[in-house]
Structure formats: structure tokens, C-alpha cells
Amino acid sequence: MSKHEFHPLVKQLLDGDITLADLPPELRAEGDEALRLLAAVDRSPVQLSAVSEHVMQAIAQRPVGSVWRRVMQPRELRLRIRPWLLAPALAIAAALIVFLRTAPTAAPASLVTVRFVLVAPEAHEVSLAGTFNQWDAHATPLIRSGPTGVWTATLTLPAGQHQYAFVVDGVRWVPDPGAPAVDDGFGRRNSVLTL
Template identity: 75%
Template sequence: MSDHDFHPLVKQLLDGDLTLAELPAELRAEGEEALRLLAAADRTPVSMPAVTWRVMAALERRRRRIRPWLLAPALAIAAAFILWIWPARLTAPPPLVTVRFVLVAPDAKAVSLAGTFNQWDAHATPLVRAGATGVWTATLSLPAGQHQYAFVVDGQRWVPDPGAPAVDDGFGRRNSVLTL
């Protein structure tokens, strides 16, 4: 036992198995020193409100990164099939791709989607809240190609998608970009 070691009875005090009054008189001062040490433990609560958004954005980003690899062969096969079977359809519209948009906005009363695919109409494409969570989703079928969009929160606040790349819209706002 070194000079720094607490007496075994003082350790029991720290563990909550003894009270200061139960220590022998000669150990009281050491007991008080030990209790001062415990009182210095920082028990301030810690809150991390941004973590929900950050986790869901990370998962969404990764899903989108994966999708082009999955889609590319499928689109290539579809294109080859169309060329082989039906050459006259070369001018046909691009294939539709199903996309799910997700925004975590626990305090929002309403969320909608505005973009090049709905002429930037802030009322045309509302998102649906998933139960009591703050997660809003909308599933759309969009033509393959590039689209720009933003979420509209409570009919006023335009928010770029945290999980997608964005470009300047030329009017001081950022538009998210989706390439299908």
C-alpha cells in the first residue's frame, strides 16, 4: 500500500457501504477528502439533439451511394432490350425510377417537396409523417435523369436535403441534386 492509497474502510465509504460517522475518528479527515473527490464528479446531463438527424442522414447518404451501382446494370439491360426489341421507341420518354425522400423534422407541422419534377410547386407533393416520429417521407416515380429539389417546411422554410449534394440556385438558396 503506497502513501496515496485510501484506507480500505475509506474505500467502503466511497462505495456507499459505510457512512462518515461509522469511520474511526482517525480516518475521518481521509474520509472527508475522499468524499470531496466524489463530489467533484461532473454529473451534468448531456444532450445530443443533432444525433438523430446525423444518423439518419448518414444512413440515407450511404443508401444513395449504393443505388447507382445497383441501377446501372439494370438500366443498361433495359436500354439494350429496348434497342433490340423496339428500335422505333428510341425517342420514348426515359424510364421511371421509384425514389423515397426522407426528412427528419420533429418540430415541423407540414413538409412538402418542391422541385424541377413538379414545377417547384410547394404544395404539390406533401410528405407524410411516420406515426409520432419526426420522420417525413414521400415516395415518387421520377424519370431517369437529373432533378433539383428542396423540402418546404411549414410552407415557408426551404431546406436542402441534408443527405444529397446541393448546388447554388442563383438566388441565394441551395437546391439538392438527385441523379437517377
């Protein structure tokens, strides 16, 4: 036993299981030393007031969460499944996405069918507006399936870059939380779809 080791009874004292008075007289000095050690513990609070601002700045540019796991828990989350998510979510995505590419590369003539899904239990009306429908908030309504608040629309889009947002109840423009987003130039965010 090294000379630095506390006696097992002193360790019980440090753990708070016994008191100094419970120690035999020959261990009192070691017990005192142990308690001085605990007395030096710094329990003063630490405040990090700048963290909130820094965190919010850092996340302003980031996509919310990760998408594909949401497929497992559609009741809690919104999701839209993109073809490029096929790899990690093969089993699920294969059932939902239909590829209609007419060529193996992203030639302008290629078409890709994409299913958009949004979980919004309290919404009365949801639609999709973006570069593919001239940002028309009424052109592409999502359809609600059952009582769970899952809204879906399936579109066939040309390969390329698309920006879009969901329009909830005709007034709220909501970016897709599962997709990357960029500033829209008007103080909001547009989701990005790269096919």
C-alpha cells in the first residue's frame, strides 16, 4: 500500500458515509487531512452569459437536426425525403422516391420525382412554394394523411437547383427543417434542393 493512499475508513468519510467521530483515534489526523481536501472544493457558480448569443449565431447558418432518422419518428418531426438521402435510408426511401432520371448525369432534361413530407398536426392547410412553381403559395398544396398531421406532396422536378419553403395556413413561410437553407434576401431562409 502506497503511503499516499487514504485508509478505507477515511474514504468512507470522504464519501459521507461516516463522520470524523466514527474514526478510530489513530485515523483522526488522516481524516482531518481528507476533510481539508474537500473544503478546498470550489463550488462557486460559473456563468457563461455570452454563450447564448454565440450559439444562436453559430446555428443560424445550419440545417436543423438530421433528416433521415425522422423517418422513424414521423409523429414528432417534419421531414422531406430527398433522393440524396437514399443511401442512409435505403429501405425507407426506396418505398417513397421514384427515380425518373432520363439520363445518368444531371443533364437539364433529367427528371427526378421527390416526395415532400411535413408533419404539422395543427396546420389547416400546407403548400409548397419555390423556384419550380414561381413561388405560388397556392399552386402545390400538400395533402393531409389521417389524423397524425403528416402532409405530403410528390413532385417531378428537373435535375438542378431548387429553392423552396412550406407555406402553412397561407401565411407562415417555413423552411424545411430537414434541408439545408440559405438566406432568401428578405430576412428569411429558403430550403435548398440539389438534384
